[in-house]
Structures are given as C-alpha cells and as structure tokens.
C-alpha cells in the first residue's frame with residue numbers, strides 16, 4: 111500500500127515538473143536565440159540575405175540565406191507578407207494563438223488536470239476524503255458513541271483476568287477526583303497484548319462503556335503516511351481532541367505499525383515513522399495522568415515494540431489477552447448464542463471442547479455460520495448438526511461440490527489424503543485424525559484434519575518432527591504411487607506448512623543442536639528491533655538452511671517408510687475415500703480394518719457433536735495482520 115502511494119507521488123511530481131518545463135519553454139520550439147531589431151531585419155531583406163520567413167503573430171522567425179536563424183518582432187500594423195513575396199522570399203505562417211479565454215484555458219488545462227489528480231490521490235490517502243485535501247494533519251481518530259452500541263464487560267467473556275486488571279481503570283474514569291485527591295497514580299496507558307481476534311478492541315470498548323466515557327479509536331497504520339510530518343501532526347491532533355473530551359479513552363489498534371523499535375529495520379529506518387513515534391512518546395509524557403485521558407493500545411507483536419513505549423509513564427500496564435481455554439470458549443459461545451435460538455440438542459460445552467485454538471472472533475464466526483446454515487435448511491432454531499457443519503466450514507473453508515474433478519484427480523487426492531491420515535495415525539505424538547475428505551473445500555482438493563485432545567499450550571520437539579512427517583506424507587504418497595515425475599502441485603500447501611514449522615523449530619525454539627539456543631527469527635526477518643542491531647552471519651544462515659532442510663527431509667523419509675510398511679492399509683483407506691468421499695476418525699479406523707460402513711455412518715451427515723474433538727486449525731482471519739510468531743497447524 112505504502113509503495114503504491116509512493117509511486118503515485120513520484121509520478122505526479124514528475125508530471126508537474128514536465129508541465130512546468132513545457133510552460134516556461136513557451137510551448138514552442140524556439141530554435142533561435144538571436145534576435146535582431148526590425149530595421150536590421152528589413153535591411154537584410156533588402157540586401158537579399160533572407161531565404162525564408164515564418165510569421166508567428168508578431169514574432170518573425172527568419173532563416174538567412176547563409177543558413178543562420180534569428181527572430182525579430184514586427185511592429186503592429188506592418189504588413190510584411192506582400193513585401194517579402196515581392197522579394198521572392200518564402201513565407202510561412204503559423205496559426206494565431208487563440209485569444210483570451212481559450213489560450214488561458216489551453217495554458218492552464220494541464221495544471222487543472224494535474225491538480226485534480228493530486229487531490230484525488232490525497233483523498234484516497236485520507237481514507238475517503240473526510241479530511242479533504244487540506245486535512246493532512248488531522249487525526250483520523252473515530253469517535254464511537256453509545257449510538258454505535260454500548261459494549262459492557264458482560265459482552266466480553268472468557269478473559270476474566272484481563273477484565274479484572276482493567277476494572278481499576280474503569281473505577282478511575284468513573285470518578286477521577288477520588289483518585290487524584292489521594293495522590294494515587296493511575297496508569298496513563300495500558301497495552302493489550304494477544305493474538306488476533308481475542309477481543310482486545312472489544313475489551314477497550316467495554317471499558318469506555320462501563321465508565322460511560324467517549325471512546326476514540328484509531329489504527330496505528332493510520333499514522334503512517336507518505337508525507338513526512340503528517341503522522342506526527344495527527345498524533346498531536348488526536349491528543350488535543352482527547353483532552354477536550356476528557357475523561358475519555360483513546361484506543362490505538364495495531365500499535366506495532368508505528369511503535370516498532372527505532373533506528374533499525376529494512377532500509378535503515380523510516381524517518382516518518384520515527385517522527386510519529388517520537389511525537390507519540392512526547393505527547394504521552396506531556397499530559398498528566400489525572401487529566402482523564404487513558405490510552406489503550408493493542409498489539410499482537412509486543413516483541414517488536416520500541417522499549418521506550420513500555421517505560422513507566424507510558425504503556426506501563428501490560429495486559430495479556432490470550433486465546434480462550436475450554437471454559438472461556440464455552441462462555442464466549444454463550445455470549446454470542448444469546449442472539450440465536452438454539453435447538454434442545456445444542457451443548458455449548460461439547461462445541462467448546464471441539465474447538466481448541468479458536469479465538470473469540472472465530473467463535474463468533476462459528477455461531478454466525480451455524481445460524482446461517484440453519485436458516486438455509488429452513489429450520490426455526492440452530493441444531494448441533496449446524497454447529498458441526500459450521501465448524502467444518504470455518505476450519506476448512508466452504509465445500510465446493512460443484513467443482514468437478516476427473517477420476518484421475520480424485521484418485522490422486524484420495525491417495526494423498528490417505529497418506530496424511532495413515533502417517534498421522536501411525537505416529538503417537540500426532541494429534542488424532544478427526545476427518546478426511548476428498549470433497550474440494552476452500553482452496554484445497556481434499557484434506558485431513560487432526561486435532562489435539564486438549565488445548566495445545568506448547569509444542570515439543572518430537573511433536574514437531576512427527577507433525578512434519580504427517581505433513582510431508584501427501585507428497586510421499588503421490589510419489590510412491592505414481593513416481594516422482596507425476597507429482598502434482600497439490601502438496602504445495604503442505605510444503606509451506608512443514609517449512610514454517612521447521613523454521614520455527616530452528617530459528618525460534620532452539621530445537622536444532624547445530625544452530626543452538628539462539629533466537630534468530632527477528633534477524634532472519636530482516637528486522638533487528640530488540641536484537642540490538644544483531645545480524646546473522648553467512649555461515650549461520652547456511653547452517654539454518656541446512657537444518658531446516660534436514661528436518662523436512664527426515665520427515666519425508668519417515669512418512670515414506672510408514673507408507674511402504676502399511677501399504678495395504680493405505681490402499682484400503684484411499685479406496686474408502688473414493689467410495690465415501692468423507693470419513694470421520696472412527697470410520698477411517700473401520701475402513702482400514704476392512705469393515706463395511708453401515709447406512710448410519712453415511713459420510714455426508716457428520717456425527718453430531720458427540721464429543722468429537724476438533725482441529726487445531728485456525729480459520730483465515732478477516733484482515734491482514736502482523737506476521738504471527740508461531741506457525742499454526744492447519745488441515746493438510
């Protein structure tokens with residue numbers, strides 16, 4: 111985005127310079143710089159030294175018989191042409207400039223167009239032209255009032271510890287005098303740290319709602335503009351607005367966009383961003399906590415923030431907002447389920463158990479999808495089957511039954527997915543396989559989902575290694591079955607996942623003995639924030655690359671060996687997938703054991719809830735976010 115802006119800026123500038131140049135050069139190709147007086151010119155004519163003449167209004171452009179050129183100005187009323195023709199001189203005339211308005215218009219039209227383009231781009235950058243071309247420095251903070259719907263702590267569920275820590279701020283906003291009388295120090299700012307969609311924005315709004323104060327919201331990326339100084343003046347403006355409306359809350363979402371550590375980074379730092387950050391620091395120091403303005407910022411990358419932001423007197427409170435655990439998920443589900451009629455069979459507890467790794471936003475999305483599914487089916491309330499289908503959709507993307515696969519593609523997909531499933535079920539540290547399907551969903555032709563039995567809090571080395579093996583099993587299967595030449599691009603998503611996990615192991619988690627217990631991730635990203643300008647040597651880079659490759663190669667070998675060993679099971683499962691298209695974990699086991707599936711097991715109706723564990727996959731999130739520190743397992 112920023113790049114596009116910069117390019118637009120330079121293009122417009124270049125056009126302007128060209129236009130100016132054109133204007134001052136008179137729009138004419140002035141060949142001759144020499145001018146003669148009119149009488150000298152006539153003398154030349156009379157002495158036969160003129161070859162040709164071009165009449166251009168009052169200007170006379172003359173070519174002498176010796177090849178020289180010069181100009182002269184003809185006095186008003188002088189009729190030249192007859193006299194020259196009489197002398198046998200070639201006469202040309204250029205059309206007269208349009209007079210008055212037209213010529214003015216012709217001169218200024220290019221400018222008007224350019225100014226128009228300029229204003230257009232300005233408005234685009236201002237996000238729809240609210241500020242207009244003149245409003246560069248105006249803060250884009252939006253004021254959310256009760257009209258936008260009052261949010262209270264009741265709307266925020268499952269993150270009780272964070273709520274408790276924020277109670278104090280609510281108290282203060284309700285009754286600032288009480289605190290200042292006793293000389294107590296209230297934090298000026300609180301930083302909410304946590305993964306995307308965990309309700310940070312919601313929490314900040316709830317504070318404002320509880321305290322009944324105005325709530326301003328702005329995103330860190332709004333400060334980052336292409337003009338030096340604009341961001342800084344926006345910060346100033348925002349604080350002025352806030353002080354006028356005190357007591358109030360200012361919420362800065364994605365503060366990492368401005369708050370990255372100064373002085374380093376790609377291209378040796380970014381002056382504009384640094385100025386903006388400096389201004390933010392200055393403003394935060396410049397007001398008294400007791401003025402009643404509280405700045406709440408959110409980020410999912412605290413590690414990249416400039417340490418100066420975290421110093422006392424600034425964002426000295428840090429509040430962790432994690433993904434909800436099973437109890438939290440149940441509570442969040444019930445908050446959102448208040449708005450939809452539930453069938454008698456719906457058990458939120460079971461759904462919560464089946465959705466480890468879901469954020470609050472994911473759960474909201476799940477309830478919403480389930481309601482839509484029920485509506486589509488013409489039901490009056492939402493049933494467990496709707497939730498189950500919604501979960502598949504949220505986790506794996508929508509089914510695309512209309513997509514027609516050839517028999518070859520189907521077979522390839524079946525063996526690929528069966529490969530993932532067999533390897534996943536053979537390795538003890540892999541999450542249990544929960545579902546396998548060869549119905550195209552989202553961007554994939556088929557998938558296998560596995561899920562942890564409990565919330566996953568951390569990754570162990572053996573889990574990582576086995577997960578890589580399971581991930582590479584799809585490609586191993588394709589090659590075993592059809593040979594290296596026919597391998598498809600199907601495994602490209604798998605390769606991406608395996609690489610991300612292997613890289614995290616080596617770069618962040620100290621799981622490679624060769625590379626050691628050093629966090630190289632930031633330096634490898636080209637960003638050197640809190641690593642103090644540390645960068646990675648060429649040898650280390652090579653070692654890292656080799657280790658990542660080794661982990662993936664070993665995983666691939668492991669997968670290949672398992673498939674060779676369990677060839678028969680693998681074949682049976684692939685054929686089962688071709689027949690039934692979707693199989694649950696239990697059905698997979700039956701198919702492998704050679705049992706026939708009963709009618710009840712019809713694969714198209716997923717087993718309702720039934721405590722089936724769910725996947726650790728996290729659905730695509732709505733907007734682009736800062737890079738996530740940890741890789742997430744996803745359907746294969």
Ligand SMILES: Nc1ncnc2c1ncn2[C@@H]1O[C@H](COP(=O)(O)OP(=O)(O)OP(=O)(O)O)[C@@H](O)[C@H]1O
Nearest residue numbers: 265266267306307308309310311312442470471474
């Ligand atoms: N703890 C929660 N309780 C209830 N609803 C939640 C919770 N967490 C998230 N949600 C729902 O998800 C939506 C999105 O959450 P929100 O925008 O607050 O997340 P965020 O942490 O600010 O994410 P981002 O990092 O994208 O800014 C909320 O509007 C809310 O409906």
Ligand SMILES: [Zn+2]
Nearest residue numbers: 584601604746
């Ligand atoms: Zn795969």
